[in-house]
Amino acid sequence: MPDWIQITIRAVSLLVILFFFTKWLGMKQLSQLNIFEYITGIVLGGIVAIHVSTLDSPIYFAVISMFIWFIIPYLVEQLSLKSKTFRDFTQGKSRVVIQNGKILEDNLKKEHFNTDDLLESLREKNIFKVADVEFAVLEPNGKLNVLPKRENRPITAKDLGLDIAPDRETQTVIMDGKPLLEPLANISLNPTWLEAELDKMNVSIENVFLGQVDSDGQLTVDLYDDTLAVPSPTQKPLLLATMKKCQADLELFALSTENEQSKQLYKRNSEKLQKAIDQISPYLR
Template sequence: MPEWIVVVLRSFSLLIILFFMTKWLGKKQISQLNVFEYISGIVLGGIVAIHTIDPNANIVYAFLSMFIWFIVPLCVEYVSLKSKRFRDFTEGKSTVLIQDGKIMEDNLKKEGYSTDDLLEKLRDNNVFLASDVEFAVLEPSGSLSVLPKKENQPLTAKDLGLNVAPEKEPQTVIMDGEMLLEPLANLSLNVNWLETELDKQNVSIENVFLAQADNQGQLYLDLYDDKLAVPSPSEIPLLLATMNKCQADLELFALATENQHSKQLYERNSKKLQQAIDLIRPYLS
């Protein structure tokens, strides 16, 4: 058999094996590598490269060495899940670089971090003044987790005492002109609802590049033709505006009438409508 065919066959077979090994090792192996995973990844790649370009190398040795470098990290990961001491040894521990607003110079030196390195990591977290940081820790993966001081943190609805509605993640219901049924079901919606919403926009599904729906049942479209503009959903803002107008009209009717019975009726219903608005406002805002 010609050597180039051997190289092609070896490349495909080893690439497929390496692909499945990486998947079996888990997403963590891909996203955030500790020291041991980093070494095993390099060695596995080296084994594949060597036995791919050398037709004279025994392919059985490649399978054997790849199996060893696959099973050892798998065992290490399993033991790490059971023992924190072993996990700290193989993956390392977090290091505090800023505590109570004070930079820990000794820890910086221990990790081989210069002041410029620290400032760069802070900028990656959208922090440009070290004095704005309450706590910062260097993770074993090499990323820096930063907690700004309370006065530098953005306001939340809880800080403002506001009640907000629970929210689910938006779902992609159309992709590349094809309807996706599972995301629709996740939002408790169906095909009829989607077709009705598309009819409202006067759009056929074949012209939709991407469509996403939120948990409030609003549909957002992006069409293949970028020159066509699709209006944003307006049902919820219009509903809230209509309810506010009705409540204001009831107050005006109460002020305008001289009949006490009618005045009390308008005022009572105005208060009830205002209570309803307050209850549903978090869902409509």
């Protein structure tokens, strides 16, 4: 058999085996790998590279080597799930490096993290002053998590005492000009509703690159043709405007009628509608 065919077979076979071994070990982003997992990844890749090009070595040598480097990390991972002491030893543990705006130099030295590294990590969090930090933790993967002091945190609706509408996951209902039935079903909608909404926009589904429905049930679309303008959703502002108009009409009726009983009736209903408007306005803005 020609060498190039052997190399091709070895490469494809070992790549498939490496794929399944990696999948069984678990999926993590590169930044989340601990030291042991990082070493394992390098060694497995090295085994594949060596045995793909070394035709004198039987391919089962590579499979045995890969299996050993698969089974050891797998067992370590299982033990780590059951023992925190073992997990701390193999994966490391978090270490506090800033507390109450004060840098803990001894903890930095233990992690071989110098001042420049600390300041760089803080700048990545848009923090340029150590005194603005309430608490900072260096994670085992080298990532710095920071809690700014209360006066330096962004103001939230809760801080202002504002009521806001609950938010749900936005569902993608159109992709590449085709409707996606499962996301529509997740929000209790159907293709008929989708077609009706597209008709209101005077848009054909074939011209929609991406369509999404937000937590309020409003459809927004991005078209293939960027020169076409798509109207923004108006259901919520229109509903709020209609309620305000009804409330204003009730007040007008109360002022224009001479019948005292009707005047009180219009006035009471106007007040009730105004309360409803005050309660629902945060959800319709």
